[in-house]
Amino acid sequence: MPELPEVETSRRGISPYVVGNEVSKVTIRQRQLRWPISAAISRELPGQTIDTLERRAKYLLFKTATGTMLLHLGMSGRLCIVKHGTPATTHDHVDIEFANGLLLRFNDARRFGSLLWARDPTKHRLLCNLGPEPLSGDFDGAYLWQRARGRKVAIKQFIMNANIVVGVGNIYASESLFRAGIDPRRQAQRVSRVRADRLAATIKEVLAEAIQAGGTTLRDFLGSDGEPGYFQQDLRVYDREDSPCRECHAPIRRIVQGQRATYFCRRCQR
């Protein structure tokens, strides 16, 4: 589920039901996520209004008058909006109830997600060292190329490093490298200035397209359905091992880099 486009899709989906509403109750069924859920969540949140719902990297930021709730979906986290009294099922770890009769439910089978409290999120240890947002003006080829000086790590792992740029997950790393025609194994420092421009552009393009596609799944958010998203049909290499490249028909290869699967076309990517 949660790459940056999915997190952004979730943000847009739940925003209308959350922003401007008062929290009436917090129910925590499973406190042990990636880190224990901050005790401050159930202490601070009830009685407060969610003023804004923002996203930084793959974190959702629920801002209130006294602080911010940070929510990360990890690998398997999902959010849905349901009515009060809707029975919880397996892995429904947290409910944030609102005075309007609805509640925000957090479900996370693998429990790699997290729910934390911060007075000032910009100073939080998990957020303060993050790289720029990929869709912002702060991220471009010049920046990417500059940061890659002296870096021998493979370009795929380099763009997945959140200190360099946030939000490029395993799927979109492969997809943007394919579109840029760059071999994922190439050392970061060996990507030319011109191709760094190209790569920054394809990262923005792929993420923007995926948000667009994810946006089409927003409709039945209230129904709490797990939403598949439509970007899957636009994937050119991810999860397509041995299938023909859509450009040259050579078989798509699967390799492992940093214990993660990488998919690419040997002929199209150099």
Next chain:
DNA sequence: ACTGGCACCTGGGCGC
């Protein structure tokens, strides 16, 4: 300062 490897956790799919 970089890099690679491990850790956290559950569930689905596959081969036998």
Next chain:
DNA sequence: TGCGCCCAGGTGCCAG
């Protein structure tokens, strides 16, 4: 049908 194995969209932390 059951069991063992591998894989999964993230990312902080550790040792070298």
